[in-house]
Structures are given as structure tokens and as C-alpha cells.
Amino acid sequence: MGGAGPAIVFEDVWKLYGSGPAASPALRGASLEVESGTLTALLGPSGSGKTTAIFLAAGLDVPTRGRVVVLGWEVSGRSEGWRRRWRRENIGIVFQFFHLVPTLTALENVVLAMEIAGRPRRGRVERALELLEFVGLRGKADRYPQELSGGEQQRVALARALAHDPPLLLADEPTANLDYANKLRVVELLREAAGRGRTVVFATHDEKLASAADRVIRLVDGRVVEA
Ligand SMILES: Nc1ncnc2c1ncn2[C@@H]1O[C@H](COP(=O)(O)OP(=O)(O)OP(=O)(O)O)[C@@H](O)[C@H]1O
Numbered sequence: 001m002g003g004a005g006p007a008i009v010f011e012d013v014w015k016l017y018g019s020g021p022a023a024s025p026a027l028r029g030a031s032l033e034v035e036s037g038t039l040t041a042l043l044g045p046s047g048s049g050k051t052t053a054i055f056l057a058a059g060l061d062v063p064t065r066g067r068v069v070v071l072g073w074e075v076s077g078r079s080e081g082w083r084r085r086w087r088r089e090n091i092g093i094v095f096q097f098f099h100l101v102p103t104l105t106a107l108e109n110v111v112l113a114m115e116i117a118g119r120p121r122r123g124r125v126e127r128a129l130e131l132l133e134f135v136g137l138r139g140k141a142d143r144y145p146q147e148l149s150g151g152e153q154q155r156v157a158l159a160r161a162l163a164h165d166p167p168l169l170l171a172d173e174p175t176a177n178l179d180y181a182n183k184l185r186v187v188e189l190l191r192e193a194a195g196r197g198r199t200v201v202f203a204t205h206d207e208k209l210a211s212a213a214d215r216v217i218r219l220v221d222g223r224v225v226e227a
């Protein structure tokens, strides 16, 4: 389990939200492979299924039909408890809307992620400071989220997602609502985070940003299309 082979495999994945006639497929037979160690962009317009695909790859949800294999583990069909434990070990996520804890400082947000992942108490603060240094925010470690700009909050969310050193980092529109300079900066950080045994996937609707990735996977209407 884990190790060699593609980081993510989707085989004919369908995801329907709701049921009966109101059910709308967010993914309609999507098949894809993400190569290990790469920076891969998931490109598609609003509503094409990017967030759904990220959630399935993270084991936050399971497909209605089809297989999802991540880091060598078949994630589809597993119980919620299994997926939660597996996710804690293997997955870092940057959500579309950062989800920082507003009552904790930047540093505390990153340290909390290590606590949740069960990392040893010793060295947590040092490691969190290193990560904040990596995203250029060591000097603002003691600020609360509302005292940070949108771009800075986004970078704290990235530091937090890397806190437990996950082999797979999934970032959903990590550059949304940022100006272009900050967008490029975040993609540059994702590039640095990829490689050396770590795979990074980011969802975006921006062609130009996607082109900064090693590989682009295009989603249209819940299906993967050739470039
Ligand atoms: N919880 C839900 N219940 C019902 N429909 C949903 C739900 N989540 C998403 N959908 C629908 O599934 C489709 C795909 O949504 P998804 O969020 O995956 O798209 P996206 O590519 O991430 O879009 P965006 O770029 O706007 O974030 C959309 O038609 C959306 O309306």
C-alpha cells in the first residue's frame, strides 16, 4: 500500500448529490490519473466538479459509482472512520474558503493541525514557525486571521495543510480572491511543496495559472476531457 504508482486514480467516477429526479451528477464518469511527485492542476469552469473531485480524493466523501484509489489505497467504499484516520495521516487540504480558526493566531492554527494529526508535542512550535517562514509569514505568526489580508490567510491555510507533512496536498482554488502577484506566489509555493515524495494537486478555473503546473487535467461538466 502506498508508495509507487500514481498518487490518484479515478476510474469511471460518478457523484450524484441528492436523490430522485432532483439528483444532479457533479461527476459523470470521470477517469483520471495524477502522477506521484508532480504539481498537477485540475482545471475547469465553475460547476465542473473540481471541489467534488478534491473531496473524493481527500476521502471526505465517497463516489456514487466508480473507484477512487489514492496513494495505493482504495478509498471509495471505506467507512467514515477509516477515511478520517487515513486522511489524518496522508492528506493535507487547503479549502476553497480557508477555514482558519478565528480565535487562534496564525501560529496556533498551524500547531493545532499538528495536534490533531497526533504529532509529538516536542518541536511543534519550531516546525510551525518553519512553515510560516516558508510561506513568508514568520513575522506575523502572532496575528489572528482577521488581522491578516486574504492572501496572508490563504498562505496560513497552506502552512497548516503542510503541518503534518502529508504525501498528498490538495488545494481547492488556493488563489481565489487574490491579486495576480499573490496568485503566482501561492502557485510558486505549491511548486516548492511538490516533489521529494510529495504530490500536489490544485483546482483552478484560471488557464494561465494551470499552465504553471507540470500537468493539467481538464474537467468539463463532470467529465475529464483531453487538452
Ligand atoms: N452539496 C451539494 N448538493 C447538491 N449539488 C451540489 C453540491 N455540491 C456541489 N453540487 C453541484 O455539483 C456540481 C459541481 O460542483 P463543484 O462544487 O464540484 O464544482 P466546482 O468545479 O468546484 O465549481 P466552482 O469553480 O464554482 O468552485 C455543481 O453543479 C454544483 O451545483
Ligand SMILES: [Mg+2]
Pocket: 050, 051, 052, 096, 172, 173
Ligand atoms: Mg469549487
